[in-house]
Amino acid sequence: IAGITQAPTSQILAAGRRMTLRCTQDMRHNAMYWYRQDLGLGLRLIHYSNTAGTTGKGEVPDGYSVSRANTDDFPLTLASAVPSQTSVYFCASSAGVTDTQYFGPGTRLTVL
Amino acid sequence: GQNIDQPTEMTATEGAIVQINCTYQTSGFNGLFWYQQHAGEAPTFLSYNVLDGLEEKGRFSSFLSRSKGYSYLLLKELQMKDSASYLCAGLDSNYQLIWGAGTKLIIKP
Numbered sequence: 176i177a178g179i180t181q182a183p184t185s186q187i188l189a190a191g192r193r194m195t196l197r198c199t200q201d202m203r204h205n206a207m208y209w210y211r212q213d214l215g216l217g218l219r220l221i222h223y224s225n226t227a228g229t230t231g232k233g234e235v236p237d238g239y240s241v242s243r244a245n246t247d248d249f250p251l252t253l254a255s256a257v258p259s260q261t262s263v264y265f266c267a268s269s270a271g272v273t274d275t276q277y278f279g280p281g282t283r284l285t286v287l
Numbered sequence: 288g289q290n291i292d293q294p295t296e297m298t299a300t301e302g303a304i305v306q307i308n309c310t311y312q313t314s315g316f317n318g319l320f321w322y323q324q325h326a327g328e329a330p331t332f333l334s335y336n337v338l339d340g341l342e343e344k345g346r347f348s349s350f351l352s353r354s355k356g357y358s359y360l361l362l363k364e365l366q367m368k369d370s371a372s373y374l375c376a377g378l379d380s381n382y383q384l385i386w387g388a389g390t391k392l393i394i395k396p
Contacts, residue, residue, distance in 0.1 A: 217291065217374070217386030218330070225382075233383065265329060272382035273317055278329035 177201050179279035181266050187285045188256050196251045196282050198266030206269045207249040208276060209233075209241060211262040218265065224249055225272055256286045289313045291387035293375050298393045299365055307360045307373050307390045315380020319358045321349050322374040324389065330374055333360070362392075370394045 179200045188194050200207065205226045210218040220233030224243040238260060240252045249268075253260055263283050267276040290312045299305040311319065318337040322330035336342055336351035336358060348361040360373055372389040379385055 215388060217388045218376075218384075219386070220383055223383070273378065275320070275332050275335060276384065277332065280329050 179266055179268055179277060181264075181279040181282050183282060184280070185283040185285075187287065188253075190256055190258060190286055192256050194253045194256055194284070196253075196264055196266075196284070198249045198251070198279055199247050200249075200266075200268045200279075201247065202268060202270075202277070203246060204268035204270050204277075205246070206272050206274075206276075207243065208267045208269075209239070209249070209251045210265045210267065211235065212265060212281075213262050221251065221264075256284075258286045260284065261286045289377075289379060289385045291375055291377055291385055293373075293387040293390045295388070296391045296393065298395060299362075301365055301367060301394055301396050303365050304361065304363050305365060305392065307362075307375075307392070309358045309360070309375035309387060311356050311358070311375070311377040311385070313377040313379040313385050316353065317378040317380070317382060319349075319351055320376045320378070320384065321358075321360045322376065324372045324374055326371070333373075365394050367394050367396070 182197045208223045209221040222241040224230045227246045265281045266279040269276045293309045321333040324330040334349035341350045346363045351358045374389045375387040376384040
């Protein structure tokens with residue numbers, strides 16, 4: 176059982192570079208989410224997708240974009256990375272919007 | 288605004304009982320989740336409450352009072368492996384989870 180996978184595990188990136196974080200789930204879940212987690216703060220929602228083909232903005236969407244071309248994949252793109260985007264990024268999925276969210280292992284991103 | 292409050296850190300002794308409190312203020316309410324997160328790992332689901340009362344799952348129980356905007360997570364017979372952060376999250380009217388900053392639980396022998 177794979178559940179949710181994320182890649183890469185960690186990355187150091189120069190400011191101004193473009194970066195895509197990958198997320199794949201094999202549970203056929205309809206809803207997927209991207210969060211960032213910073214010390215002392217709760218998880219903050221960046222973008223979400225309630226079903227394939229649709230996306231929405233969360234609490235902190237600026238500087239990030241997503242796409243949901245199919246059920247399984249939900250990549251997060253940083254068009255031009257800035258140091259304030261240094262964080263741990265978690266992808267999650269749930270069967271439906273009211274159901275339990277299950278998390279991937281996370282990507283630790285450092286922007287210098 | 289929306290807000291989830293929980294203590295930053297708690298300390299307890301192995302074998303004892305600890306209660307982690309959470310107060311929430313969300314626009315609409317569709318349930319309250321508790322997750323466990325070990326250092327350097329992803330959050331993992333512990334419990335979900337949508338109706339008032341106590342839900343028991345082995346050594347862990349979770350309580351909800353919707354009228355008070357209050358929940359707690361009760362951990363019994365503490366083990367060293369329970370040392371982790373415990374995250375409280377409320378599901379709002381847009382079906383988005385609003386997260387607390389987490390309570391770091393330190394278990395001492």
